[in-house]
Amino acid sequence: MKKIEILDSTLRDGAQGEGISYSVQDKIHICQALDSLGIDFIEAGNPGSNPKDMEFFQEIKNIELKHSKLCAFGSTRRKDIKCSEDSNVQSLLAAGTKYIVIFGKSWTFQVTDIIKTTLEENLNMIKDTCAYLRENGREVIYDAEHFFTAYEEDKDYAFKTLQAAVDGGASVLSLCETKGGCMIDSCRKAVKEVVETFGSKVKVGIHTHNDSGLAVANTLVAVDQGAVHIQGVLLGFGERTGNANLSTIIPNLQLKMNYDCISKENMQNLTSICKRVSEITNISLNSQLPYIGSNAFAHKAGMHIDAVLKNPMAYEHISQECVGNSRVFLMSEVAGRSTIIEKIQKFAPNIQKSDPIVKTIIDKMKDLEFSGYQFEGADGSFELLVRKMIGQYQSFFTLHYYQTNGSNPRPEEGVCCCAQIKLEVDRQIEITAGEGDGPVNALDIALRKALERFYPSVSQIRLVDFKVRVLDGKSATASKVRVIIESTDGEANWTTVGVSADLIEASWLALVDSFEYKLIRDIEKRYRKII
Numbered sequence: 001m002k003k004i005e006i007l008d009s010t011l012r013d014g015a016q017g018e019g020i021s022y023s024v025q026d027k028i029h030i031c032q033a034l035d036s037l038g039i040d041f042i043e044a045g046n047p048g049s050n051p052k053d054m055e056f057f058q059e060i061k062n063i064e065l066k067h068s069k070l071c072a073f074g075s076t077r078r079k080d081i082k083c084s085e086d087s088n089v090q091s092l093l094a095a096g097t098k099y100i101v102i103f104g105k106s107w108t109f110q111v112t113d114i115i116k117t118t119l120e121e122n123l124n125m126i127k128d129t130c131a132y133l134r135e136n137g138r139e140v141i142y143d144a145e146h147f148f149t150a151y152e153e154d155k156d157y158a159f160k161t162l163q164a165a166v167d168g169g170a171s172v173l174s175l176c177e178t179k180g181g182c183m184i185d186s187c188r189k190a191v192k193e194v195v196e197t198f199g200s201k202v203k204v205g206i207h208t209h210n211d212s213g214l215a216v217a218n219t220l221v222a223v224d225q226g227a228v229h230i231q232g233v234l235l236g237f238g239e240r241t242g243n244a245n246l247s248t249i250i251p252n253l254q255l256k257m258n259y260d261c262i263s264k265e266n267m268q269n270l271t272s273i274c275k276r277v278s279e280i281t282n283i284s285l286n287s288q289l290p291y292i293g294s295n296a297f298a299h300k301a302g303m304h305i306d307a308v309l310k311n312p313m314a315y316e317h318i319s320q321e322c323v324g325n326s327r328v329f330l331m332s333e334v335a336g337r338s339t340i341i342e343k344i345q346k347f348a349p350n351i352q353k354s355d356p357i358v359k360t361i362i363d364k365m366k367d368l369e370f371s372g373y374q375f376e377g378a379d380g381s382f383e384l385l386v387r388k389m390i391g392q393y394q395s396f397f398t399l400h401y402y403q404t405n406g407s408n409p410r411p412e413e414g415v416c417c418c419a420q421i422k423l424e425v426d427r428q429i430e431i432t433a434g435e436g437d438g439p440v441n442a443l444d445i446a447l448r449k450a451l452e453r454f455y456p457s458v459s460q461i462r463l464v465d466f467k468v469r470v471l472d473g474k475s476a477t478a479s480k481v482r483v484i485i486e487s488t489d490g491e492a493n494w495t496t497v498g499v500s501a502d503l504i505e506a507s508w509l510a511l512v513d514s515f516e517y518k519l520i521r522d523i524e525k526r527y528r529k530i531i
Contacts, residue, residue, distance in 0.1 A: 048091035130168025180211025195226035205229030378497035
C-alpha cells in the first residue's frame with residue numbers, strides 16, 4: 001500500500017472557523033488526540049500572528065508526542081527585507097519545530113495587487129525563505145497559495161513559484177485550492193502536470209477548501225494523480241464553508257482506494273477521537289458526516305432494518321467497526337419488529353420478536369408519533385416508553401406542581417425567569433426554586449435542587465442540546481411543539497422528547513425523561529457491579 005502523508009490544520013486553518021477559539025490547553029489536548037490517531041503532521045498555528053500561539057509552542061515542548069510532528073506556519077519574508085530581519089520568519093524559528101509550513105503567492109494578481117511587489121521579488125521571497133529555514137536546520141513544506149487560480153491564469157509563472165520553492169530546498173509542494181471554486185477536472189489536470197514536473201524531486205501535496213462542496217473530491221482526485229501529502233481539518237470546519245474533511249478523506253483513501261494513511265487500530269478509534277475533538281472545540285458533531293456521524297450507520301425503514309440484521313452488506317458500504325462507529329436503528333412510524341426487538345433486547349433480552357407485547361409497543365409508538373412525538377432522535381424517551389409497557393419502570397418522584405414566571409427587564413445578568421417546584425420522594429415533600437436565563441433553564445435548576453438530596457448523581461447531568469420544532473404552523477401560537485433535549489453525564493449521551501401545545505410543558509416532559517433515564521441507568525450499573 002502506498003503511503004500518504006496526512007497534515008491536520010485544525011489548530012490553524014480550522015481555528016479560523018466562526019465561533020471557534022482554542023485556549024493553549026485546548027490546543028495541547030487536540031494535539032494529543034491527533035497524535036493518538038496517527039496523524040503525521042500537525043500544523044499548530046502561526047507563532048508570529050499572536051502571543052497565544054507562541055505560548056503554545058513553548059508549552060508543547062514539554063509534551064511527548066508519539067507519532068505526530070508539529071509544524072509552525074507562516075508566510076515568506078516580506079518584500080525588500082532580509083529573512084534575518086523579518087520578525088515573522090524569526091518567530092517561526094523561535095517556535096522550535098523541525099517542520100515549518102511556509103505559504104507564498106502563486107497568482108500574479110496576488111503579487112501585484114495585494115502584496116504590491118514585483119513578480120521577480122516574489123520569486124526571491126519564496127526561494128530566500130525556504131533556503132534560510134533549511135540553513136537553520138528546518139524541513140520546509142511549501143504551500144502554494146491560490147495555485148489553481150494561478151494555473152488557469154498564468155501557468156508559467158505559477159510553475160516558476162514552485163521551482164523557486166524547490167530551489168530553496170522545500171521538500172513538499174502543497175498545491176492550495178484557496179478559494180474553493182476549482183472543479184474536479186481542472187484539479188486533476190493541474191495536479192497531474194505538477195507531479196510530472198516536480199514529482200521526482202519533491203513530494204506533491206494538496207490543500208483544498210470546500211466553497212464548491214468539492215474539497216474531499218478534489219483531494220481524492222489529487223491523490224489519484226500522484227499527490228502523496230494531503231492537508232485538511234479532521235472535522236472539516238474552517239473559514240467560510242470549511243476545509244477538506246480528513247475524517248472522510250482518510251477512510252476513503254485507506255478503506256476504498258488501498259492507500260496507507262493510519263494504522264488499522266487507529267482507524268478503529270476514528271469516531272471516538274473525532275468526538276473528542278468536537279467536544280474540545282465545543283461544537284456538536286454533525287450527525288450526517290460520513291463514517292463518523294451518528295447517522296452514518298442509521299437505518300429507519302423496516303425493510304432496510306430487517307435486511308441489515310440478516311446481512312449488514314445489504315445497506316452498509318463498510319463495517320461500522322472499521323471506523324469505531326455503531327449501527328443505529330431509528331424509531332419511527334415506518335419501523336418494523338426487527339427494529340423494536342433490536343432496541344428492546346439491549347435492556348430486556350428475554351423478549352422475542354413473536355412476543356405480543358412487541359406489536360403493542362409498535363402501535364403505541366405510532367400513536368404517539370401521530371400526535372407529534374419523534375422517537376428516532378429520542379432514544380432515552382423510547383426506552384422509558386418500552387420500560388413502562390413491559391414493567392421495567394419505576395417512578396422516582398411525584399410532581400405536585402411546577403410554575404414559572406418571567407421578569408422584564410432582567411433583575412441581573414443571566415436571569416430573566418424563576419421556577420418553583422413541589423415534588424414528593426418516598427413521602428417526603430421537597431419545595432425548591434431556581435432562577436435562570438429562560439423558563440426551561442430555571443426549571444432545570446429547580447428540579448436539580450429538588451432531586452439532588454435524594455439522587456446525588458443528577459448533578460452529573462449536563463444539557464448538550466435543546467431543539468424546538470413547531471409541528472403545525474397553521475395554528476400559529478396555538479400550535480403543538482416538539483422539544484428534544486440531548487443530555488450527558490460525561491460518560492454517555494442520551495436524547496429525550498416532549499410534545500405539547502405548551503412549550504414549557506413539552507420542555508418539562510423531555511427534561512423529566514432525561515433525569516429518569518439517567519437514574520434508571522445508574523440503578524442498572526450498580527446492579528451489574530453486584531452480580
